[in-house]
Amino acid sequence: MPLRIIYLNMIFTLSLLGSFLTIVKFGSFSLSALITASALIVPFLFLKNNIEKSTIKILLPFILYCLYDISSFFWGPITKSILQDFSVWGGMLMLFIISSIPQNELHNKIVKLMNLVKYPFLIVISYFLITKIDSPATMMLSILFFSYFLARFLTKNITFSEQLIMGYLVIVPIITGSRIIYITEIIILFVFLLFFYGDRYSIKDNIKKILIILTSFLIVIFIALTLEDKISAVMNEGDGANVAGVTINTSGRTYIWSIVYESAQTNLIFGLGQDGPPEMLKYPKWAHPHNDYLRLLHHNGIIGLILWLFFFINIFSFLLKRIKYTNNNYYKSYYLFNFIFLVSILIIMITDNPIVYSYIMYPLMIISGSSLALYITERNITNEERYE
Numbered sequence: 593m594p595l596r597i598i599y600l601n602m603i604f605t606l607s608l609l610g611s612f613l614t615i616v617k618f619g620s621f622s623l624s625a626l627i628t629a630s631a632l633i634v635p636f637l638f639l640k641n642n643i644e645k646s647t648i649k650i651l652l653p654f655i656l657y658c659l660y661d662i663s664s665f666f667w668g669p670i671t672k673s674i675l676q677d678f679s680v681w682g683g684m685l686m687l688f689i690i691s692s693i694p695q696n697e698l699h700n701k702i703v704k705l706m707n708l709v710k711y712p713f714l715i716v717i718s719y720f721l722i723t724k725i726d727s728p729a730t731m732m733l734s735i736l737f738f739s740y741f742l743a744r745f746l747t748k749n750i751t752f753s754e755q756l757i758m759g760y761l762v763i764v765p766i767i768t769g770s771r772i773i774y775i776t777e778i779i780i781l782f783v784f785l786l787f788f789y790g791d792r793y794s795i796k797d798n799i800k801k802i803l804i805i806l807t808s809f810l811i812v813i814f815i816a817l818t819l820e821d822k823i824s825a826v827m828n829e830g831d832g833a834n835v836a837g838v839t840i841n842t843s844g845r846t847y848i849w850s851i852v853y854e855s856a857q858t859n860l861i862f863g864l865g866q867d868g869p870p871e872m873l874k875y876p877k878w879a880h881p882h883n884d885y886l887r888l889l890h891h892n893g894i895i896g897l898i899l900w901l902f903f904f905i906n907i908f909s910f911l912l913k914r915i916k917y918t919n920n921n922y923y924k925s926y927y928l929f930n931f932i933f934l935v936s937i938l939i940i941m942i943t944d945n946p947i948v949y950s951y952i953m954y955p956l957m958i959i960s961g962s963s964l965a966l967y968i969t970e971r972n973i974t975n976e977e978r979y980e
Contacts, residue, residue, distance in 0.1 A: 596638035596690050601701055603631060603687065604958050607951040608709050610730040628676075628950040631683030638690045644968060647692045647961075650910060651685065653902035658685055660896055664865035677867070677891075680950045684957045691961025694969050698962035699926050706740050713737060714757065717764050724768070731770040732944070732952055734761045735936045738777050743928035746788045747921050759811075776939045780932055781808060788915070788928065845882050845943060852881040856890040863893030880948070884941035900947075907934055907960050914967055923966060930963045 606627055617623075658681055691698060717734060719725070741758040744750040750758075762781070765774035785805055790797025855869035867880045867887050881887050888897045911931040918924050933956060937946050946952045 600958055603954055605705055607954045610733045610951050628679050628683055631687055632679050635686035635690045650906045653899045657899035677948050680948050684953050687954055688957040688961040691958045692964040694965050696965050699966050721764050731765055731773050739932040740929050742932055743925050746928055747925040749925055772940055772943050776936050780936055849883055849886055852886045852890050861893050863891050863896055867891055880945045884945050884947045927963055930959045
């Protein structure tokens with residue numbers, strides 16, 4: 593097996609450990625930090641001289657973003673947080689490039705890894721559920737597994753036990769109070785069932801789709817009513833933070849967002865080279881705006897935000913085309929897995945900061961790069977058959 597595949601498998605597997613990686617320390621550095629740094633440096637060993645044009649086309653906005661972000665070091669304060677952000681984003685760029693190399697067959701290995709680690713992950717979140725540990729960062733990884741199972745469900749390639757797991761991945765965040773996680777899962781479940789499940793001209797598939805949505809809706813309502821007091825407490829109480837003399841809780845993000853947006857107005861085009869205003873950053877809980885769109889706006893202005901979004905839009909449109917035009921059900925399932933996970937990240941960005949979690953973004957980049965490699969392989973096979 594090529595070293596680059598071994599390396600990508602290692603990064604992907606270790607990423608699935610989530611925030612546990614921060615517990616393992618090497619002096620003042622955590623294992624998570626070492627993995628993040630390795631993704632920025634090690635991939636240079638595996639780069640090819642001829643990178644596919646399709647890879648450059650998708651990556652161009654992000655390459656420009658990374659270059660622009662480097663320039664912010666000259667006008668913004670260089671803090672530990674800013675260096676950490678850049679190392680994650682630089683690692684994303686490198687991992688996407690080496691994952692997109694054709695002939696890797698990386699997609700098959702990722703599917704095998706997902707099937708291998710799904711049960712250990714269930715044990716972990718069950719432990720959180722039983723011991724009532726609040727770990728939103730680790731719970732965010734449930735989105736990755738939920739996306740995988742939902743893609744298999746939409747392509748009718750799922751076992752009954754995997755359907756039960758998919759349901760469990762919605763129930764646990766509701767009970768543990770991980771709001772953005774279960775809200776995201778419910779949104780993508782309903783949206784993707786409506787637009788991607790079965791044959792839209794099949795009466796049987798449409799009836800089944802309606803029944804699934806209705807049943808899911810009733811289950812969510814039942815859980816909400818059963819746990820009404822707990823959910824109300826999570827939504828309206830939670831961790832308090834005193835900002836500028838005002839005490840806010842986990843549902844008070846709009847106050848922080850207003851501070852960040854007001855600060856961003858001072859240099860809306862180019863940004864201020866930091867994640868948030870000093871008034872917010874001096875409180876540990878609010879070391880970032882809890883909204884990645886505002887984070888990018890404050891950090892790199894409208895220019896940076898547009899470049900980042902264009903990169904995501906490039907991946908979005910590429911995957912949408914592959915889902916629509918591919919004739920291979922296995923390929924479609926993989927593209928859907930990638931697409932659902934990407935949409936989930938875009939939703940979570942509204943009220944959290946996944947773009948600086950290497951163990952969230954690295955799997956996204958590896959899956960996205962391998963989807964591109966899969967398409968290149970698929971295209972080459974089609975061309976070969978055409979000329980035979």
